[in-house]
Amino acid sequence: MADLTLRHVKKSYGKVDIIKGVSLDIKHGEFVVFVGPSGCGKSTLLRMVAGLEDISSGTIAIGDRVVNDLQPKDRSIAMVFQSYALFPHMTVRENVAFGLMIAGDSKEVQDKKVAEAARMLKLEPLLDRKPSQLSGGQRQRVAIGRAIVRTPEVFLFDEPLSNLDAALRVGTRAEIAKLHREIGATMVYVTHDQVEAMTLADRIVVLDAGHVRQFGAPMELYHNPDNMFVAGFIGSPKMNFIPVEAKSSGKATGVGVAGDNLRGVDVRVDAAKVTKGEKLSLGVRPEHVNIVKDGKGLASGVVQLLERLGNQTFLEVELANGQSITSLMEGDHVLAIGDKVAISFDAGNCHLFDSSGEALPRHQKKNK
Ligand code: ADP
Ligand code: MG
Numbered sequence: 001m002a003d004l005t006l007r008h009v010k011k012s013y014g015k016v017d018i019i020k021g022v023s024l025d026i027k028h029g030e031f032v033v034f035v036g037p038s039g040c041g042k043s044t045l046l047r048m049v050a051g052l053e054d055i056s057s058g059t060i061a062i063g064d065r066v067v068n069d070l071q072p073k074d075r076s077i078a079m080v081f082q083s084y085a086l087f088p089h090m091t092v093r094e095n096v097a098f099g100l101m102i103a104g105d106s107k108e109v110q111d112k113k114v115a116e117a118a119r120m121l122k123l124e125p126l127l128d129r130k131p132s133q134l135s136g137g138q139r140q141r142v143a144i145g146r147a148i149v150r151t152p153e154v155f156l157f158d159e160p161l162s163n164l165d166a167a168l169r170v171g172t173r174a175e176i177a178k179l180h181r182e183i184g185a186t187m188v189y190v191t192h193d194q195v196e197a198m199t200l201a202d203r204i205v206v207l208d209a210g211h212v213r214q215f216g217a218p219m220e221l222y223h224n225p226d227n228m229f230v231a232g233f234i235g236s237p238k239m240n241f242i243p244v245e246a247k248s249s250g251k252a253t254g255v256g257v258a259g260d261n262l263r264g265v266d267v268r269v270d271a272a273k274v275t276k277g278e279k280l281s282l283g284v285r286p287e288h289v290n291i292v293k294d295g296k297g298l299a300s301g302v303v304q305l306l307e308r309l310g311n312q313t314f315l316e317v318e319l320a321n322g323q324s325i326t327s328l329m330e331g332d333h334v335l336a337i338g339d340k341v342a343i344s345f346d347a348g349n350c351h352l353f354d355s356s357g358e359a360l361p362r363h364q365k366k367n368k
Contacts, residue, residue, distance in 0.1 A: 002063050002076070002153030002186050003028050004049065009058035011044055011210075018044050020210040021058070026188065026203075031180050034190045035197040036207035036233070042190040045207070046156050049188065050079050062154055078147035079156040082163055084139040086131040086146075093127040096145040103150075117145040120179060137168040141175070148183070157189040161196065173199060194234055198222075206230050228281060228357040237286045237314070239351075240325050246278045255352060255360070257282055261299045261319040267350045269360040280360075283351035289327035290344045291315065291335065297342025301325065306337050317343055 004026040011019035019041050026032050034042045047053040049060055051072035059066050067075045086095050096117055097110045105113075118124045121141045131139055140160055147155060160176070161169045177200055180187055191197055197204050198218045206213045206221065206229070214221055214230045225231035231239045247264060248256035255271045257280060258264045267282065274280070294300055304324065305316040313333040316324045325343055335341070352360045 003061075004154055004186055004188065005059075005061040006049075007059045007061075009045070009048065009060060010056045011041075011048060011053065012056045018210050019048070019056075022210075022212055023058075024205060024212070024215060026186060028186055029184045031177075031187045031189065031200060031202045032205060033197040033201035033203075034188065034205045034207055035192065035194055036213075038192055040207045041210045042192070042207055043158055046079075046158055046188060046190050049154070050077055050156050051075050052079075076153040077156055078150050078152040078154075079158065080140075080143050080147050080160045082159040084131070084143040084163075086139060086142055088131050091128050091130060092123060092134070092142050092145075095131070095142055096123070096127075096149055099146060099150050113149040113151075114145075117148045120148065120182060121145050121175070135168070136164050137172050140164065140172060144176070144179070148179075153186060155185055155187045157187065159191055160189075161191075162193075169196075176200065194236060198234070204234075206233060208233075224359070224362060225283075225351065226359055228283070228353045228359075231283050231351060231353070231359070235285055237326050237328060239283045239285050240289065241353075242282045242284070242323065242325070244280050244282045244352075246274045246276055246280060248276065254347075255280075257352065259299075260321045261301075261323070263298045265298065265347050265350060267347050267352050269352050269362050273354075273360065279355055281353040281357075283353060284345050284349060286314070286326040286328040288345050288349035289325060290329060291317070291327055291333065291341050292344045294340045294342050297344040299325070300340065300342045303335055303337050303339045303341055306335055308332055308335075317341060 006022055006024040009019060009022045036042055044053060048055050055068055059068055062075060093114055096114050100110045100113060118127055121144060123141055123145055126138060161172055164172060173196060189200060201218055203217055204221055205215045208229050214226045221230055221234045242259050242262055244257040244259040246255055247258050254266045254268045255274050256264055256266050299319050301317040301319040303315055304318045307314040310332050313329045315327050318324050
């Protein structure tokens with residue numbers, strides 16, 4: 001069983017700490033995605049698992065084996081990069097078989113494994129072509145094929161789709177998901193794209209400046225983010241954050257909050273840790289903000305930006321204090337820029353964060 005275990009893993013370049021103590025338990029067969037903004041350390045962490053970077057401290061284990069001191073080739077991993085790095089003078093067949101040839105596999109074994117990979121990745125019609133005769137998506141499938149034939153215990157992907165155009169990204173993403181279902185290997189996949197993360201992952205690791213901010217299933221991150229970083233990073237368009245003050249506390253079932261322009265809302269969080277007058281941030285996702293008649297809502301404002309797509313309406317409303325609130329509503333809504341409107345949302349869809357950005361524990365709603 002190839003569980004992948006990281007314990008207090010750190011990495012520094014000189015005096016600069018890049019990975020600041022990461023511990024993760026990735027189960028055999030899991031598809032785990034590392035997501036986070038550019039420069040947060042995703043590639044560095046993945047390359048440490050691969051053995052392409054030294055570990056400053058901590059341990060990495062694949063199954064029962066601590067692999068800290070093993071060469072990449074001895075770790076039973078295969079890595080797929082953003083740049084496909086295919087041999088231009090070799091055919092697809094030769095590219096896919098290359099690692100097997102180097103490992104000394106017989107021609108018969110090579111043919112069998114290449115045929116199997118080609119079937120899974122729909123490369124059969126392309127086997128005799130050279131990389132220059134392939135599209136970007138096809139080249140990336142060849143690179144994945146090269147990884148598959150080595151039957152590693154752990155697959156590592158570093159932004160494998162970011163060189164592809166939007167349509168190909170969606171198609172190749174679906175193929176990677178299918179591949180994972182078919183071969184059931186442990187996969188660790190790096191991306192800065194939260195849609196890729198949400199659609200592919202069994203569990204997501206959200207990284208921020210070398211720290212794990214949350215490790216959980218996509219819907220857990222969406223419904224119950226641990227902090228403002230995760231709340232703001234997961235979900236598109238981004239969650240709105242409204243500065244508020246606690247008006248009441250001590251009620252077991254919730255905290256009453258109100259803001260500059262915001263009428264009172266009772267949010268169902270654990271009130272025990274909140275003191276009256278405490279400054280908090282209220283988080284509400286655009287898909288939970290509705291536009292209602294002026295005067296009827298929780299806050300009034302003016303429509304500043306409007307995108308009517310027919311199936312959805314996206315808008316930005318500027319409140320009197322200058323704060324912009326975004327709303328994403330299903331269907332078409334007859335509105336115009338400059339309209340005076342009010343916003344409204346259910347307290348049940350609100351999150352509260354303390355001044356350090358940590359979420360106040362919510363009363364759990366059942367997530368389907
Ligand atoms: P990500 O993949 O999340 O975009 P990286 O893991 O590539 O981020 O980089 C994390 C940080 O480490 C960045 O600030 C980057 O500049 C720094 N870094 C990466 N490689 C080196 C290196 N060889 N020497 C010094 N700093 C590096
Ligand atoms: Mg990277």
